[in-house]
Amino acid sequence: MTTYLFTPPPIQSLAVRGQSARLPINRIFCVGRNYHAHAIEMGRPVDKSVEQAFYFTKSPQTLVHSGQTVAYPPRTSNYHFEMELVLVIGKAGFRVSEANAHELVYGYAAGLDMTRRDLQLVARDKGRPWDTGKDFEQGAVCSEIVHMPGVVIENAAIDLEVNGASKQSSNVEKLIWNIREIIADLSTYYHLQPGDLIYTGTPEGVGAVLPGDKITGRVDGVAEIELTIGAAQ
Ligand code: MN
Numbered sequence: 168m169t170t171y172l173f174t175p176p177p178i179q180s181l182a183v184r185g186q187s188a189r190l191p192i193n194r195i196f197c198v199g200r201n202y203h204a205h206a207i208e209m210g211r212p213v214d215k216s217v218e219q220a221f222y223f224t225k226s227p228q229t230l231v232h233s234g235q236t237v238a239y240p241p242r243t244s245n246y247h248f249e250m251e252l253v254l255v256i257g258k259a260g261f262r263v264s265e266a267n268a269h270e271l272v273y274g275y276a277a278g279l280d281m282t283r284r285d286l287q288l289v290a291r292d293k294g295r296p297w298d299t300g301k302d303f304e305q306g307a308v309c310s311e312i313v314h315m316p317g318v319v320i321e322n323a324a325i326d327l328e329v330n331g332a333s334k335q336s337s338n339v340e341k342l343i344w345n346i347r348e349i350i351a352d353l354s355t356y357y358h359l360q361p362g363d364l365i366y367t368g369t370p371e372g373v374g375a376v377l378p379g380d381k382i383t384g385r386v387d388g389v390a391e392i393e394l395t396i397g398a399a400q
Contacts, residue, residue, distance in 0.1 A: 179227040181276065182311040184390075190255065190273070193362035195225040195307050196353060197251075197280055201343050201368025208371050213343055220344045220352050223297065225280075225307045225366075233277070233392040237305040239378045239399040243283035246376055246396075249369035250327035250335045250384045252320065253278035254346060255312050256363040260354050268350035271359060274315040277385055277392040279308035280366050284375070309364065310390040319346045320389070327384035329376060337370030339386070 180189035199221045200206040206213045231237055240246060257273025280301070287300025320339055327335040344352065349365060376382060378398050385391040 176228055179230045181230070181232065181309055183274075184311050184313050186314070190312050191362050192227045192230060192364060193360045195227055195230065195364045195366070196357075197223050197225060197301070197366040198344065198349060198368040199223060202337060202341050202370040203343060204337070204341075204371035205369055205373065206343075208373070215343055220349065222353060222356070223301055225302045229302060229304055229307045231305045231308045231394075233308060233310040233394065236395040236397045237281075237308075238397045240283060240303055240305070241400055242299070243285055245283070245285040247282040247284040247373050248327060248329070248334070248376055248382050249280040249282055249373050250325055250392075251278045251280050251366045251369050252323070252325060252339050252386050252389065253309055254349065254365040254367055256350075256359050256365065257316065257361050259358065259360050260350070261358045263351055263354040263359070265347040265351045268347040269317045269319050271350055271354075272315065272317055272319065272346070273361070274313045274318075275320060275386070275389045276312045276364075277310040277390040278364075278366050279382065279384070279392060279394055280369060281306045281308060282373075284373075307366070308392065308394050310392045313389055321345065323389065324387040325370060325385075327372070327382065329374070329380055329382055331383075334374055335370055335372035335384070337372075339367070341370065342367060
């Protein structure tokens, strides 16, 4: 039996609706700028005819389950929500065609790609990695997973409120790179594995939250999500 010098980090996992077994999380990928209206509000419009999709990652250890209270994170004064459809990979695949992409779909969840926007934008504008703006503790929030094997979601309302006031309201039909395209393209960079999560991007209306705020959101036909912002650490 292997012995370790200290207790290894726990395996991250998410609940699956209707099942007692939990889904172990391998990696967390995020698609950048995947709705035109959000790309424009960030000052970086997308021309799909000449641009490729791009991705960043969050550590699995940043994962937080819906319904929790998270501390307002350090080193930011502009802590943003991004409501997203999360795609859950259930089967390994490399260089998967768009036509076969559905075979990798385990299911979906509702997610929040929480962002230290001030840090992200400084990094972006200096041409530096934006890890400190995106890949931070408790920064990847996810609902329970819904098992929808082989389903390609093409149309579903996606909405978010803060303290009951609507902030984001769109439809995943507006994704610039759709579910089949994301799987096919990402699988040219990585060998996709069961337990990989892909946050598919956020629509317009992103904004800041403060301690005491409560975020609610949903992807119709998939799941709902909740997050409460606690005091700063
Ligand atoms: Mn995002």
